[in-house]
Amino acid sequence: QSVLTQPPSASGTPGQRVTISCSGGSSNIGSNTVNWYQQLPGTAPKLLIYTNNQRPSGVPDRFSGSKSGTSASLAISGLQSGDEADYYCAAWDDSLFGWVFGGGTKLTVL
Amino acid sequence: QVQLVQSGAEVKKPGSSVKVSCKASGGTFRSYGINWVRQAPGQGLEWMGRIIPILGGANYAQKFQGRVTIIADKSTNTAYMELSSLRSEDTAVYYCAKDGGVGAAAIDYWGQGTLVTV
Numbered sequence: 001q002s003v004l005t006q007p008p009s010a011s012g013t014p015g016q017r018v019t020i021s022c023s024g025g026s027s028n029i030g031s032n033t034v035n036w037y038q039q040l041p042g043t044a045p046k047l048l049i050y051t052n053n054q055r056p057s058g059v060p061d062r063f064s065g066s067k068s069g070t071s072a073s074l075a076i077s078g079l080q081s082g083d084e085a086d087y088y089c090a091a092w093d094d095s096l097f098g099w100v101f102g103g104g105t106k107l108t109v110l
Numbered sequence: 111q112v113q114l115v116q117s118g119a120e121v122k123k124p125g126s127s128v129k130v131s132c133k134a135s136g137g138t139f140r141s142y143g144i145n146w147v148r149q150a151p152g153q154g155l156e157w158m159g160r161i162i163p164i165l166g167g168a169n170y171a172q173k174f175q176g177r178v179t180i181i182a183d184k185s186t187n188t189a190y191m192e193l194s195s196l197r198s199e200d201t202a203v204y205y206c207a208k209d210g211g212v213g214a215a216a217i218d219y220w221g222q223g224t225l226v227t228v
Contacts (some may be wrong), residue, residue: 001156012112018168027134033216035216035217037155037187044205044220044221044222044223045155045207045220046207046220047217047218047219050215050216050218051215052218056218063219063227087206088154088155088216090155090216092214096172098159098160098169098170098171099145099147099157099160099175099209100157101147101155101156101157102154103200104154104155
């Protein structure tokens with residue numbers, strides 16, 4: 001049972017826009033920033049979005065993040081087949097004094 | 111650019127211990143946080159604990175308290191994670207992952223992962 005809640009799956013067709021939600025509580029998303037990770041099959045996670053809506057160098061602007069209250073979302077526009085991956089949200093938890101993750105969302109490009 | 115290189119795959123018997131290393135290059139090892147995150151087959155990411163070498167002590171997820179030890183060797187820029195009393199449910203890929211240290215905004219770099227099979 002993950003501390004942050006994500007839908008287990010999402011899908012879209014090439015070129016479409018999809019969003020993935022992440023719900024938490026007052027001790028994590030409610031009081032800290034949210035990060036998103038992309039994990040391609042057989043590889044380590046890669047930082048995709050940090051501090052709610054910032055993209056590391058090299059991440060296309062097709063990826064965007066937002067946060068409101070105790071929830072956050074990741075949006076992917078202009079969907080491509082290469083975006084098929086698992087996506088995880090994460091935040092620091094002030095009560096647990098550690099990082100907490102969502103259960104992950106498997107994105108399928110139809 | 112930070113790089114984290116982990117030790118190789120391990121096969122262990124139930125009840126034994128495993129120790130995984132994570133050698134860092136780039137950045138200032140002593141001041142950033144080294145986390146250990148595991149991923150069981152087909153499952154999500156699970157945070158186990160973290161150490162900031164300059165501060166010394168580690169903090170652990172409650173689930174692993176008493177079974178996991180995380181240490182850091184500042185002389186070799188290497189962190190270690192030891193998990194004891196292994197059981198089949200501990201079969202997973204174990205990742206070391208760096209954050210910015212005190213008040214860090216994100217885990218930003220990951221090691222390649224180490225498969226531990228129990």
